[in-house]
Amino acid sequence: MKLKEVVKALGLEILVFPAPDLEVHDGYVSDLLSDVLAHAKPGELWLTHQRHLNVVAVAKLRELSGVIFVRGIRPGLDVLQKAREEGVNLFVSESDAFHTAGRLHRLLFP
């Protein structure tokens, strides 16, 4: 499914969205950066509570389709700036990790 359709269906707030046509096949939930580097797969949408600069670096290194900050967590301007430079998609979900992941799962695996 195209990322822009996922964003619409989940009602995500858009922070940085340079690549709306990426394909999303799956998601990954983790707050551990090295765990994401080890186990998330390219193209997955990453749900996290972390909101510092290294989130952008990890998303880029692992070639994820984007990052969803859950529970209304918002990163600082430095993070948005870096994401723009690196071409990484960033979103906010007002609902918590469990409910955001649940809705994403239902959407991708109906």
Added chain:
Amino acid sequence: MISPAPLRHREIFPVAGLDLERAGTVSTEVQRVLRKLGVEPEVVRRAGIVCFEGEMNIVLYTPGGRIILLVYDDRVELIFSDQGPGIPDIELARQPGYSTAPNWARELGFGSGMGIPNMETNSDKLEIRSRPGEGTVIRAVILRRRNETEGSGEGPRP
């Protein structure tokens, strides 16, 4: 296994200890340099992850160090050196899940004990030398396989 291929590029990146603001910038820069040199995408990918983990460990556990990037026709090497406390038990540090990360680092998502295992997974050879009280040197070798099909997310591991 390692042939005397000519060195194409050599670059040194200093890494400041405990500077989490700038942490991660070397891996981004290393990937940029490798791409510009026409290094295969899968090698760029693996080198980026190896570099990030090595860089983060220098930032988290030492007062500082440096990363040397060496690009040969047949391989990419990353050499991490620091003047930190050293690793007393290297075999233990290589085990997935082993971590001495302080609480402030854990709150930022470090400390799963997956960094060195990730460096191992993404390189073809990983040498660790360390002396307590003096520092640590880690050498990662990533072989370039030219005729590998490119663009596929996960290349098959040899």
